[in-house]
Amino acid sequence: METKKVLILGIDGYIGWALALRLGKKGHEVYGIDNLITRVQAMEVGGDSAFPLPSVEERRNIFKEYIGPIDFIVNDITKPYVLRDYISKIKPDAIIHFAEQRTAPYSMIDEEHAIYTMHNNIEGTIRLIYAVKDNPEIHVLKMGTMGEYGTPNYDIPESPYVKFEYKGKSDMVPVPKFAGSWYHWTKVHDSHNLLFANKVWGITITDINQGPVYGTRTTDMLDGDSIIEGLRTRIDVDEAWGTVVNRNAVRAVLGLPLLVYGKGGQTRGFISLEDSVNALEILINNPPKEGEFRVVNQFMELYSVEKIATLIADATEELFGYRPKIHYVRNPRIEKEEHYYNPERKILPDLGYKQKRFLKDEIYSILTDLYQYKDRLKNFSEWTNVKTDWKNGRNDKNRFDLIKEL
Template structure:
């Protein structure tokens, strides 16, 4: 096993003046801790997917059976700050992914690419969301095509471009790939990270990289109102971090066929923002208020949302429930680290219509 990183995510923290609620060790410390608790070693490569030579050399040196590609700028608000951040997001994500596709095609086309997508690629269509593909009948003829996408940010658009590029590469180069269209991840701990505090993973809560659930949990623990954008009718798919890791395992151990672009909708439940606020309020052992703010995003206030997500369950996924995760871990985790909260980072700072200013 090996890990490749250019440490860009840590750089975003410096840029934004934000940091994970839970302290994160450096990569070498984490690798050492994992070896101590598991007896397994992880090789490490430091470099950038935008450097094609580095990508080719790394793939050629390690020759993996599978590549799990999570190395992209992953924040919608970050991509909407201004022109510079939009261009950076698309260039970093799309070009890096293309370099990886070319490396696989030229070095070993049998490598299985497992790529992190997002449920945000689909947007909020007024029809059921299928798992990546759609059977279409038009003027008496039928065809199977990629599900039409209507993303809501330049970040989500970059993921759409990735998906189209991967499908194209599978079709013309006979590659094998699995696109994991992931919902909003919640939770902070897996059975593996719980083995040693040095293995702790991120808990982002700021308005740029944090999730709405993390923000609500922190606000509840601090005795602040839960800040819902608009009326809270926006519905999203969500998934426990333990299930996220399990989905990756299932995808790697059950690879796509050569020439197959396989898509899984990696989510286990769907809730509106208002429903998530209500769940947090009901689970928290104390009084909680809910406050509605003007929505900084451009999105439908209420919409139809019905997602098919059976592929990973058929491979063996047994989902955890949102309410159980909150009760088990998140309130206690925040309580132990609440002294690290920067209140200023809880409030929205990026507005979609303001992104036209460069």
């Protein structure tokens, strides 16, 4: 296998750190940039990583001890010349773009959080475009989301374009998308901006539409059957930053009711952290042709919110001897209760990808890992009660001044 220089933007994050471990173990040269703002933003809403995070210097050192060399700098890619200068210095073969505010609820808190999300996400991607526009040999992988499409009543293709017909005329247009939050709209804008950059400058791009990710570990964090604590990635479990599986898993550990929005029929494509990292590794090792724009729908299993809660309740009862209640609460999101949902998934299977982890099995390791930190999780002050009103775009407690100060 050919080793590559890979730059991970957002390397301190949930998937970013897990991917760094995988690539480093496989002998690739790993570089990273992160401004560490997620560490602050999670605390802003009363949460934190379920597992304590080492400092940047500690992360560098433990990576070098167990994995290999790493170059991980703290900086902000929205600032002028940060990306351009670093890319010019290291000359990467591939760049993975995770460096964005990554949650829908946080973007919907109020006007200031919406503006921050738009500014940070879109501007960072534009900076990346201009940093690589004269280097089509660099493969850019943008982490997007299946949420860009909303819940359309058509099969979601793995293609940037679709044929559109109107009054006897037809043309190829970008696949229609209708996102459900300001965060998801930034991902749509990212896709369109990258599509334009590809058309104008021939930038080589893989646009990854990934479903919600779950899991607390990958094989790269293990020494035999034991987890190396310093190699753990961050896990968010609050109402603003945690994905539905991780969020309800910690509620189960704490003996709290599992929360299901509305009737629970909302269906999405999910993927484990291990499978996400496996898929990304395959896409890095198998880039598109130079100048190509490739779209990949990256998910493994389709589940409703209600089904996930039931699986978590079943596993909790088996592991700990009690069964958490399931509470159905008013859905703060503007979305359909039940809907058609059928995304295509061809590219990864054609590249030899095979699923390794399944939700019904992975829930047991998630619950076991979180249970070890039960006392820490009890101390999270407000993560169980982030009251975001999506329709009116406000939050009962606005601590955005903390972000501006830092």
